[in-house]
Structure formats: structure tokens, C-alpha cells
Amino acid sequence: MRAMAVSPVFVGRQEELATLASELSRVRAGRACFVLVGGEAGIGKTRLVDEAIRLAETSGLRALTGRCVELGPEGLPLAPLAEALRALTRSASPEQVDAWLGPARGPLAHVLPSLEPIPGTAADQAAHLPELVLGMIERLSADRPLMLVLEDLQWADQTTLSLLTYLVRTLREAPVLMVGTYRSDEIHRRHPLRPLLSGWERMREARRLELTRFRRDEVAAQVAAILGRPADPGTLDLVLDRSEGNAFLVEEMVEVVRDGGGDAAGLSPMLRDLLLIRAEARSAAAQRLLRAASAAGRQVPERLLAAVAGMEPAALFEALRELVENHLLLVDEGGQGYAFRHALARDAVYHDLLPGERAGWHVAYARALSANPDLAADQAEVPAALAHHWLAALDLPAALPALLAAAQASAMYAPAEQLTHLERALEIWPRVPDAAALTGTDLIEVLTAAGDAAYRAGSVDRSRSLVGQALAELGESGSHSRRALLMWRSGRTLLDLGQHDESISILRAALDLLPAEPLEYAHAALLTALAATYLREGSMDEAAAVAERAVAVAMAVDARTEQAEALVTLGSAQAFLGKAEAALDTLLEGLRLAERIGAVETAMRGWLNSSDVLEMFGHHQKAIDSANAGLELARRTGSVRTYGAYLAGNVIESMVRLGRWQEARRAIVQALRSEPEGLFFASLLVQAAHIAVLSGQGEEAARIAAQARALVIDSHELQFLQPLAADLAEAQRLAGDLDGSMTTIMGAIPRPGHVHLARFSLPLIWLGIRIGIDRAILARDRRAAGPSDEVVERLVTMAGELSPITPADRGYALAITAEQTRLPQAGPPSSQEWRGAVTAWRAAAEPYMLAYCLFRLAEQQCATGDRGEAVQAAAEAYRLAAGLGAEPLSGEIDALARRARLVLTDKAPEEPAPAPPDPMAQFGLTEREREVLGLLAAGRSNAQIAAELFISPKTASVHVSNILAKLGVTGRVEAAALVHRLAGVQIPAKGT
Incomplete structure (x- = not known):
């Protein structure tokens, strides 16, 4: 050789x-x-x-x-x-x-x-x-x-x-x-x-x-290594001129020179000619086999090539040996077939084929694989290979069913490729005579399958368009059941696009198409989807009623997945209607059914909604346990970016309410590593913004809230919109913008006639009333014309229209009543209302709101002269707030203690020692740059800084560059060394 x-x-x-x-x-x-x-x-x-x-x-x-x-x-x-x-x-x-x-x-x-x-x-x-x-x-x-x-x-x-x-x-x-x-x-x-x-x-x-092309000295080294001796200058010049330093072409050119195949000096510099000349020097049988191999791609199994070439074994192996010995083909790594030494060589041979010759080889491959799929290296490749070969042969009647088969084969793991196959089938469908008879299906079914593939691939708009085409193709005279299921698909995409009213409308219209009897699968699918849409829209009575019917219909037609889905929806609706025990029983029934039948996403939704209901009714640790069980299922089934993000959000929410803020921060960082997107990402940002604003990082909270709002801008779901509005309004309050804060709150309150839920609306209404009263007090203290009380009165009226059903609801309702005692015109101070709020929040086991209400109770007790009780309330409030890291609240409590001369510890307060000079002040770092520098000095990379501060890696890189410039250092190591030399300097950094 x-x-x-x-x-x-x-x-x-x-x-x-x-x-x-x-x-x-x-x-x-x-x-x-x-x-x-x-x-x-x-x-x-x-x-x-x-x-x-x-x-x-x-x-x-x-x-x-x-x-x-x-x-x-x-x-x-x-x-x-x-x-x-x-x-x-x-x-x-x-x-x-x-x-x-x-x-x-x-x-x-x-x-x-x-x-x-x-x-x-x-x-x-x-x-x-x-x-x-x-x-x-x-x-x-x-x-x-x-x-x-x-x-x-x-x-x-x-x-x-x-x-x-x-x-x-x-x-x-x-x-x-x-x-x-x-x-x-x-x-x-x-x-x-x-x-x-x-x-x-x-x-x-x-x-x-x-990678760039080789220089002359590198080409010389490569040629010398191939030839086993240095090349003479003329040969080297020729090789360099023809190859232009491309390593593969250097090898090809050296082979031409070594073979002496023709006048090398007169060889055309065209790439294709250079690659073909060695192939054309081979025997006729070897050239034919090489052309056959080129139609298969870069690699071909030996058995498949033999079947396509149709050569006697002796002649086949003689030709193969010739091609391998001359390095036109290589034995593949598995030892079961052959590969072109480089894709460029394959391309040159393939594109040199005549059109009819090329089509003939593709037909031969398609027939061989159709007759014996075991000839392929892997049977999973056969459907796509058949579609490719029949299309390349321009045999559309054979290509159409092959495309549909390839689409079906890729449906389980590659929806994007499934969609590609189906869209190609749709392109050639009009050009294939009797396409429906040939394929055993019709155009509507292909459009429907393409719509489903687009939906699974995440192309919701494309899915809606394809389903719309299927509806148009079906027409008004088509099967009502078929039309109803197409409308169900359309309603599903509308729901995902946040268009709840439109989704409800089309789902109800689809149900109206179906006769009351006999019941069929379409009834169960539509009712289940309609119940879920009502739930997402906030119409709980309708959601519960439709879900109950969906459960019964699903059982009647043995649609067990829809039955489990409807049970989960029913349990969730029952919870919002205040039926806690029934809600948990129903959710558990749906969850267990989903687990028995292997409906993984329904099971995760069951865990998600169960944890949500447990949290609603104040069972914080049970809520965490339930969400973690769902999260474990999400990890096992690869759903961490989707349902896993929602479940992580529920875990974090319960941690925040329990006062485990540091643990919640770590959980957010961990969940963000899975790179969730869209609403899944927003569910984590909501919690991150809430922790930031309660901790006093108003700017950061506003930035995170704005990022989250951009993701949910088209959504009508209060579970995102109202908490984000509350966080943004609190950030504005901390910045002293009370007017802007009120505008944010009022913009997030549903318009009259629109449903709103106590769970999400009461915290927002309470904050609005608190800020409205703060504005009135501020105006009184400044002896200025105060803002109108109309907004506060409207908010109080709205709160009265809501039915508190959970411990937190009752806590907010009592806090709203207590806040009104702070109004300048409220009359003599009274602490009774705040005592009721404190009792409610103690029962709810939520330390932040308990600390706030204790603070207000102490404030009222100071006004009524109950100093002993005021000290106790203020001391407990301060301990809770400081333990949480709720700096704005602990600051307010401290300010009250100073004003009222309350001693919050056994030791009387002393004048604070003067703050030591800040060695970092000379560098003019912003608060954010100090946070970044603290993490940089702790050895964090830009990506780690970005994850801990909830910013993009690019933004972290910009901050680092600015810091290095301000410090006058050339790199991260010098910056860290400078920080460590300044003993005692405290640089705030999240997550450290």
C-alpha cells in the first residue's frame, strides 16, 4: 500500500x-x-x-x-x-x-x-x-x-x-x-x-x-513530511500556487505531482479540476463506484454501496481497494463502511455527475433502502434518507409519502425537522396526482400535523397560521368534530399568546358545533381547555363549573389525560373560591391519576398547583415540599427550564414568606442556571425583584421588574402583573417618588367590571393605601395642600369588594383597615386595629408583614402613651426586620425609636461613633460598581457576577472595565489586590 x-x-x-x-x-x-x-x-x-x-x-x-x-x-x-x-x-x-x-x-x-x-x-x-x-x-x-x-x-x-x-x-x-x-x-x-x-x-x-491558510514555510514543512524529503523550489512553488496554502489542497497537489498524472505545471488552478484529476486517473470500475458513493453523502455503509453499485463481489472489492489505496476513500471508524477523505472531494465528484446519472443513483439508493432498511448504518436514518433520495431524484409521487414517513419518525425527538418535512410535503402536494389516495391521508391532516409540530417546536404564530389554513381547507361543510378539534388547537395558541378572551370565544364556538350526544373525545378536550383558560383569566366560578363537566365527560369517553388535567384545574379553582380542603383533595386525585397514566406534564402541573394552594392557605413548608417533589420530577424528565422554573418560583415564594431570604436568593441563582425563557424566566424574576425591593435595593428591583414586565407585556395574568407593579411601586416609594408610585399602582388595578383576585390585588391595594396616606401626612407636615383623598377612598372600596379567603388575605384586609387610622382626619390614635393586624400576620407566619404591623402598632402606642408596650412591639419588629435584611423597614423602626426615645435593647443607645473614612471614595465608584468589585475581589468570573447580580454577562463586563479604569489598574488581579490592601473596606456584594 x-x-x-x-x-x-x-x-x-x-x-x-x-x-x-x-x-x-x-x-x-x-x-x-x-x-x-x-x-x-x-x-x-x-x-x-x-x-x-x-x-x-x-x-x-x-x-x-x-x-x-x-x-x-x-x-x-x-x-x-x-x-x-x-x-x-x-x-x-x-x-x-x-x-x-x-x-x-x-x-x-x-x-x-x-x-x-x-x-x-x-x-x-x-x-x-x-x-x-x-x-x-x-x-x-x-x-x-x-x-x-x-x-x-x-x-x-x-x-x-x-x-x-x-x-x-x-x-x-x-x-x-x-x-x-x-x-x-x-x-x-x-x-x-x-x-x-x-x-x-x-x-x-x-x-x-x-484557522488561516499556511504560509510558505508551513507548506514546505507539510510537503517535506509527505514526501519524506524537502521539495525542490519549483515543486514547492507549484504546490503553493495551486493550493494557495489550503492544507487539504496541498495534500491533493502533492499527490498529483507524485503520481505524475499529466502536466502538473499546466494543471488548471480550478478547485474542482484539482480534486477530480486523481479520480479520473483511476480505473473505470473505481470511478463508477466513487460516483455511486458520492450520491450517498460523505459516508456510506459497505453493504449499502454494494447493493447500489450492483457489482460482483470480486470486482467491488478490487475497486474499493484501489480507491482506498489512493486515498480517495477511507475505511470509516466503525469498520463497516467508507468515507471520502474530505467533504470537498465528495462535493467535486457529486457535482460532476450528469443530471440523469445523479437522479439514477438517488433512485438506486432509495430502492435499496426501501427493500432492506438494514443496509443503513442505523435504521433511524432511513426515513429521512428515503425522503432525501426521492426528492433528489425528482420523483415527487415517491417523495411525498417518504416525507410524511420522515416527519412521523422525527416527531418524537425533532419537531423542528418534523415541521420541515411536513412543509416540504405541503409544497409538493399540489404537484402529486391523487396525493390523498397515494398517502392515505388528506391535506387537512398534513396541515394539522404541521401545526402541531410548529407548536411543539415553539413556533406558536406559525402553528396558528397552519391550523388556520387547515380550517379554511376544511370549510363549513366539513366534519363538525374535526373542525372543533382544529378550533381547539387555535384556542390553545391564542391562550399561549395571552389572548384569553379570544381563546374562550373560539373554544365555546367549537363546543357549540358538537351535538350534545353522543359524547366524544372532542368534548373532553374542549371542555378541559376552556376550564384552564377560565382559570388563567381569573373567572373562578366559570372555571370550576366547566372543569366539573370536563371531568365527567372525560371519564365517560375514557380520556384519562384530559380527566387528570380537568381535576387539576378544578382543584385550583376551588382553592380560589375558598374551598381549601376540597381543593387539595381534588388536586391530589388529578395528580395521582396523571402519575398512574404517565402524563408527566399534567403531574408536574398537579405538583405546581398543589404547592400554590398550600402556600395560599399558609402551609409554607408543605408548599415547599410539594414544589420540590414536582421539581424532582422536572429534573428526571428534562423539564427544568419550563415547569421546573415555575416550581422553583413556588419554592422561592414560600421561602420569602417564611423569611428565608438568603436561601431564596441562592435558589434563584440555581434556577436561573437552567436558562428558562419567557414566562418561565419571568416567574423567577418576580421573586428576585421582590427580595431586592424589600432588602432596600430599589434600583435593582426596578431594573429586574422592568425586565420581567417586558416578558409578560402581552399577558393578562395577575400573578405576574400585580406583584411586579407592587415591587416597582415600592421601589419608587423608596426613591421618594410617591406620585409615581401611586400611578404605577393604579395602572395595575383591573378596570371596573374586570375580575380581580384578592390574593394578588390585596397586597397592591394595601400598598396604594399606605402610600396615599403617607402623601397626606407629608402634605400636612409641610402645611401644604394635600392630594385628594379620592384615590385612597377608591382603593378602600375595592378592598371591600374582595373576599379574603386565606391567612394572608385576612392579614392584608386588617392592615388596610388599620392603615386608615393613620389618616390626618382619622381622629384620636388607636392601636386596636393594628393589634388585629399583628394577630393575623402572626397566624399567617409571615415575618415581614408581621414586622411592619408591629412597627405601626408601636407607632400608635407611642401616640397613645403606651411606651412600655411600644418598646416591646418596636423591639420585636426591629429584630424581625434586621434578621430578614429588610433595611428600609428596619431603618423606619430605628427612626421611630430615636424620635420616641425608645430603648430597643437592655443597653441605652449611645451616640454612634463617627464613621471611619472610606478609602474607596477617592475612586468615585457607584453603588453597583462597588457590588461588582466585591464579587471580583472574591474571585468571581464575569458570568458568575452576572448570575449573582441578575445582569447579563455583557453588562458585567462593562462594569468590570469601568472599575479597572477608575482604579487605575490593568487587570482583575491588581484590582483584587488593591481591595485587599485597603483593610476594613466593606464592599457590598450579593450572594457572598
Whole structure:
């Protein structure tokens, strides 16, 4: 066998290899890293990565590699993950593989059928594949640091890109080095990878290496290594001129020169000619086999190539040996097939085929795979491969059912690719005679399936459009049941878009289409969806009534998932109607049913709503336990970013109400690491804003609240809008903007005639009354014309219209009554009302509001001369507020003690010692910059600073740059050293 035209010496790229070696060191230290290697085709990306893999394996890392596969305009779904898993299963025992895969095994079995899914695996786990893969990678890297290489990202499908994006954002503490390679010359302006590259460039954890062409001395070294001797100047000039320093083309040109195939000096410099000349020097049988292989892609299994080529075994292997010996094909890593040495070579051969010849080879592949799917490297690839080959052959009658089959095959794990297949089927549907008879379905069903795929892929607007087309195609004369289910899908998208009234309208219209008898699945689905929409909209009586009917209908038609859903909705509505015991019983019934039938999302919703109801009725620790049980289910099923974020929000809310603020802060940071989006992200920001404002960080609270409001701007849900308004109004109050605070509150109160719930409205109304009275007192003290009492009177009236049903509701209602005793015109001071509020909040076990009401009670007792009781109330209030870290409230209590000369401890208050000079004042740092500097001095990275301060990494980087400039230092180490030299300097930092 001849020597390969590949340099046995690694030439150049020493700086890039050193960078990868440095990243490997960080991984061994327990950090996650991400490196992108870009460059034109043939520049040497794979060779560089192979050298890095060698270093990784030498230093004890496990290395897994997967390649994206070009299969038409989009890649094969999750092909690199399947290849990496295949290598993993070959290198470990079945027991070890089971332990690594964990709950990801079921969904991943659709990617790699040899994994054999566990019977009974819930189908909806596949919708959470990114989080399940994340868990698998964390388990793998815990066993041994991991290097994961994904090659040829320019061909990656949307599901692979989404998975990679998620892993880059969330893999932070695990010892994993992810390396992605891509052809920079193929990333055009609209390429799906382009915006991701821009985003990754801004991440501190990501490094980007762009490989350039070799210089003359590097080309000389490469040629000398291939030839085994230095090349003469003329040969070197020729190779450099024709290859222009591209490493792969250098190898090709050296092979041409060494073969003496034609006049090398007169060889056309065109890339295609350079790549084809060696192929054309081979025998006719070898050339034919090479052209057949090119139609399969870069790789082809041996058995499949033999079936397509139709050659006698002896002739086949003779031709294969010739191609392998001349380095046109390589034996693949699994030893079961062949691959082109470089994708450029495959492209050149493939595009040199005549149109009819190319179509003929694609037909041959399609027929071979149809007759025997076992010829493929993996049967999971067959549906997509058949669709690709029939389309490439322009055989539309064969392509249409193949596209539908490919869509069905990818439905479980790749909804974006499922949508692509279905949209292609929709494109060619009008051009296929008797399409319905050929496929056994109709256009409406294909549109419906496409709408469902778009919905699962997160394209809600696209889903609505496709369902709308299906409704138009069905027309008024179509099946009422079918039309009703399409309207159900439309109502689902409207609900997700925050258009509650429109959703209710279309769902009710769909129900009106159905006859009262006989009952069918459509009745159960519509009633369940309508009940959930009423619940989200806040119409609790309607929600309860429709949910009860939905439960009965679902039982009658054996729609058990809808039955469980309706029970959860019914229990939630009962809670808001004040039926605590019935609510918890109903929720538990729905939850247990969901668990029995494997309806994972319904079960998580059951845990979520159960924890919410327990919190409503003051069972804070039970609420935390319930939410944590749901959170554990979310972790097992890969739903941490969605339901998991809601459940984490419930845990945090109960912690805040119990006064466990530091623990709540840590839980927020932990939950944000999963990178939730949309309303899921907003649910955590609501809690972060609340803790910030109660702690006295008004600016920070306002910023977080504004960020959250931007995410829920189209939502009508009070559970987000009213708490955010209260936090923003409190931040304005702390800043002294009482007028702005009142405007914020009044803007969040529902208009007359619109339902509003005591749970969310009473805290907002109480705050508005408190601020309105503060304005009146301030005006009296300044002897100025006070604001009108009309707003306070309106708020008091609104509060009277609400029915307090929970301990917190009753506490706010009594606090509202007590606040009115502070009005200038309220008459002689009385502490009775505040005593009632204190008693209510003590029963509710919420220390912040208890501390506030004790503070007001002490204030009234001072006014009535009950100084002994005032001291006790103020001392308890101060202890609670200071213990929480509620600085604004503890400051108000302290100010009262000073005004009234109350001694809050056994020792009389002394004049405070003068504050020591602040050594940091000279640098002019803002409050936020001091927080960032404190974290920087503690060794935090920009990403960690961003997570702890709830800002973006880019904003953290800007703050760090400004700090370094103000301190006059050149780097982070110098800045930290300066801080530590200034003994006794206190730099506030959250989370430390």
C-alpha cells in the first residue's frame, strides 16, 4: 500500500493547539469550556481537533466525536449525538451505559434505536431532550472529564443547533470541553448558524479559533513530511500556487505531482479540476463506484454501496481497494463502511455527475433502502434518507409519502425537522396526482400535523397560521368534530399568546358545533381547555363549573389525560373560591391519576398547583415540599427550564414568606442556571425583584421588574402583573417618588367590571393605601395642600369588594383597615386595629408583614402613651426586620425609636461613633460598581457576577472595565489586590 498523502507531522497551528491545551487544563480543574474552530473547507480543522483529542485522551479525558450529516438543505436530525452515543455504547458495559443515560434513555432511543427504549417510557419526555442530554453529560463528566466534539456545524439541523445552544448556556460547572467545527466559507448571511456564532462570541466561556491558510514555510514543512524529503523550489512553488496554502489542497497537489498524472505545471488552478484529476486517473470500475458513493453523502455503509453499485463481489472489492489505496476513500471508524477523505472531494465528484446519472443513483439508493432498511448504518436514518433520495431524484409521487414517513419518525425527538418535512410535503402536494389516495391521508391532516409540530417546536404564530389554513381547507361543510378539534388547537395558541378572551370565544364556538350526544373525545378536550383558560383569566366560578363537566365527560369517553388535567384545574379553582380542603383533595386525585397514566406534564402541573394552594392557605413548608417533589420530577424528565422554573418560583415564594431570604436568593441563582425563557424566566424574576425591593435595593428591583414586565407585556395574568407593579411601586416609594408610585399602582388595578383576585390585588391595594396616606401626612407636615383623598377612598372600596379567603388575605384586609387610622382626619390614635393586624400576620407566619404591623402598632402606642408596650412591639419588629435584611423597614423602626426615645435593647443607645473614612471614595465608584468589585475581589468570573447580580454577562463586563479604569489598574488581579490592601473596606456584594 502506498504512503498516504497526509503529513505524518502536525504542521503549524501551535498557537491554536496551545489554546485548546489551555482549555483542557481548565476542564481538568472542573470548569466547562466551549471552543469554536472555524475556517474554510480543507484548512485543517479536523486535524487540529484530532491533535487536541490525542492530548485529551493522554491526560485522562474521555473523548466523543459526532459529525453533522448533510442530507438535503438540512442535516440529519441529531446525527452528531447519535454518532457520539454509538461510540459510547461500544466502549462501555451495558450497566455503565444505563447509569450514564438515566432518564434520557427513552427519548435517545429514537435517535439511536440500538439503545432499546425502556417499555412504558413517557412519550412527552422527548419534548425535553435538551435537559435530558444535559443530565447525561453531567453524569458522564462526573465519572471522567469529557471532551465532546461536534464537527461540520454548517450542516447541523435545527434540533442539533438548539441542543448545542442550550448546552453552551447551561454547562458551567461540569468538567466538559465542547468543541464545534464549521466551514466559515459556507456561513452566508441567512445561515442559521450565523446568529449563534455572534451570540457565542460574546460569551466569556466561549473561545473562537479562526484557522488561516499556511504560509510558505508551513507548506514546505507539510510537503517535506509527505514526501519524506524537502521539495525542490519549483515543486514547492507549484504546490503553493495551486493550493494557495489550503492544507487539504496541498495534500491533493502533492499527490498529483507524485503520481505524475499529466502536466502538473499546466494543471488548471480550478478547485474542482484539482480534486477530480486523481479520480479520473483511476480505473473505470473505481470511478463508477466513487460516483455511486458520492450520491450517498460523505459516508456510506459497505453493504449499502454494494447493493447500489450492483457489482460482483470480486470486482467491488478490487475497486474499493484501489480507491482506498489512493486515498480517495477511507475505511470509516466503525469498520463497516467508507468515507471520502474530505467533504470537498465528495462535493467535486457529486457535482460532476450528469443530471440523469445523479437522479439514477438517488433512485438506486432509495430502492435499496426501501427493500432492506438494514443496509443503513442505523435504521433511524432511513426515513429521512428515503425522503432525501426521492426528492433528489425528482420523483415527487415517491417523495411525498417518504416525507410524511420522515416527519412521523422525527416527531418524537425533532419537531423542528418534523415541521420541515411536513412543509416540504405541503409544497409538493399540489404537484402529486391523487396525493390523498397515494398517502392515505388528506391535506387537512398534513396541515394539522404541521401545526402541531410548529407548536411543539415553539413556533406558536406559525402553528396558528397552519391550523388556520387547515380550517379554511376544511370549510363549513366539513366534519363538525374535526373542525372543533382544529378550533381547539387555535384556542390553545391564542391562550399561549395571552389572548384569553379570544381563546374562550373560539373554544365555546367549537363546543357549540358538537351535538350534545353522543359524547366524544372532542368534548373532553374542549371542555378541559376552556376550564384552564377560565382559570388563567381569573373567572373562578366559570372555571370550576366547566372543569366539573370536563371531568365527567372525560371519564365517560375514557380520556384519562384530559380527566387528570380537568381535576387539576378544578382543584385550583376551588382553592380560589375558598374551598381549601376540597381543593387539595381534588388536586391530589388529578395528580395521582396523571402519575398512574404517565402524563408527566399534567403531574408536574398537579405538583405546581398543589404547592400554590398550600402556600395560599399558609402551609409554607408543605408548599415547599410539594414544589420540590414536582421539581424532582422536572429534573428526571428534562423539564427544568419550563415547569421546573415555575416550581422553583413556588419554592422561592414560600421561602420569602417564611423569611428565608438568603436561601431564596441562592435558589434563584440555581434556577436561573437552567436558562428558562419567557414566562418561565419571568416567574423567577418576580421573586428576585421582590427580595431586592424589600432588602432596600430599589434600583435593582426596578431594573429586574422592568425586565420581567417586558416578558409578560402581552399577558393578562395577575400573578405576574400585580406583584411586579407592587415591587416597582415600592421601589419608587423608596426613591421618594410617591406620585409615581401611586400611578404605577393604579395602572395595575383591573378596570371596573374586570375580575380581580384578592390574593394578588390585596397586597397592591394595601400598598396604594399606605402610600396615599403617607402623601397626606407629608402634605400636612409641610402645611401644604394635600392630594385628594379620592384615590385612597377608591382603593378602600375595592378592598371591600374582595373576599379574603386565606391567612394572608385576612392579614392584608386588617392592615388596610388599620392603615386608615393613620389618616390626618382619622381622629384620636388607636392601636386596636393594628393589634388585629399583628394577630393575623402572626397566624399567617409571615415575618415581614408581621414586622411592619408591629412597627405601626408601636407607632400608635407611642401616640397613645403606651411606651412600655411600644418598646416591646418596636423591639420585636426591629429584630424581625434586621434578621430578614429588610433595611428600609428596619431603618423606619430605628427612626421611630430615636424620635420616641425608645430603648430597643437592655443597653441605652449611645451616640454612634463617627464613621471611619472610606478609602474607596477617592475612586468615585457607584453603588453597583462597588457590588461588582466585591464579587471580583472574591474571585468571581464575569458570568458568575452576572448570575449573582441578575445582569447579563455583557453588562458585567462593562462594569468590570469601568472599575479597572477608575482604579487605575490593568487587570482583575491588581484590582483584587488593591481591595485587599485597603483593610476594613466593606464592599457590598450579593450572594457572598
